[in-house]
Amino acid sequence: MRYTRRALAAFAGLVLLTTAAACGSGDEDSSAATVEVFTWWAEGGEKAGLDALVSRFTAECPGQQFSDGVVAGGAGINAKQVLTARLAQNDPPDTFQVHAGAELTDFIDAGKVQDLTTEYDSWGLRQALPEGLVEDLTVNGEIYSVPANVHRANVVWTNPQVLSDAGINTAPTTLPAFLRDLEKLRKSGVESPLALGRDWTQLMLLEAVLITKLGADKFSGLFTGETSWNSTAVSAAITDFDKLVDYSNADRDALDWPDAERLLIDGKAGYQLMGDWEAADLEAKGFKAYDHFTFPGNGKVFQWLADSFVLSTGAPNPEGTRCWLGTVASAAGQQAFNAAKGSIPARTDTPTEGFSDYQLDAVEDWRTATPVPSCAHGSACSQAWQNAVNSALSAYSTTHHSVTALHKSLAGAAKQFIKQDQN
């Protein structure tokens, strides 16, 4: 019998696939259905958090197996692009990580996620979550995602040894005092005292300065149309942001947040503004001698963001995905996950055993402080708006360094993306 070249190639492919399946099975249960969980939690404290959730899922969902759809890159900078392409090709993962708020609304409006209202009721989630958070997950009375946590964005992390070597022993409470300390640190020989990374990390810094300059209400209004971007207060904030950037590392645009964090760990910088996933990550990397303070001038403002999980439209394994979401929704799942991730549970009835002192303080702050959303992490801005702001920052930081040009681009983006009905 003669075989065509095509038939031989197909046969060779089949042999390879069969062999790969046999070899790849390892200790996996080949009869189990898989649930692909798409996140950007690839290493350090982020991976530790995901692993803790996976352990609970494995225990609570027999016959279901976790499949890791991770795409590395802080704040989902790469994952979001891959996800968009997959959804456009009707190749959705079973579930994906998405920020509660404006970013989730994009997916709801596009019909990419399924209604979970019935599950919410059977899991008792409406009672267990803060009311405001449920509102951020709801569109037209239907609820579309399960929040795993609440993170805080407006925190400055420090290397106390580097600071005390320069004679800095107290945390600054105002922006001018912070700028003075940065200068002092530089004069002591730390050339780039403020560790900074690429675009979205710069946006976090800018947002923190805007909170200081405008206060909580006016800051939140920047994203609803109630506060104008064309004000002298906004331009003063951008000028102060520019001064802060002057104290940062020149290679910032090439660095993700863990690379900037490395500068802090290695004593090449004294400060880094970053969300409170940094605490868990520093611990996971064995650097325990860190400290933190709320960004100077932010007072009792808690800039929040929340990671949530959805049931994708067309999910290959909806039953297994519901079990994953049930794990994320459970108090035990939230305890295990948050103890490792550094965030606080979205559920207010979650036991806090295993939480660090920082996390216990954050639980209390979340109850009592004034919440504002984050644009860099999707609670305030849609993805398209984030992309526009990130490109404006990238152009400022890599090319023109002009405060006026940056202000113009930011105001232009707001004009483009603030929904008409919010004006």
Ligand code: BGC
């Ligand atoms: C996510 C966090 C994550 C951080 C850095 C944020 O957008 O909400 O879970 O740790 O990005 O990657």
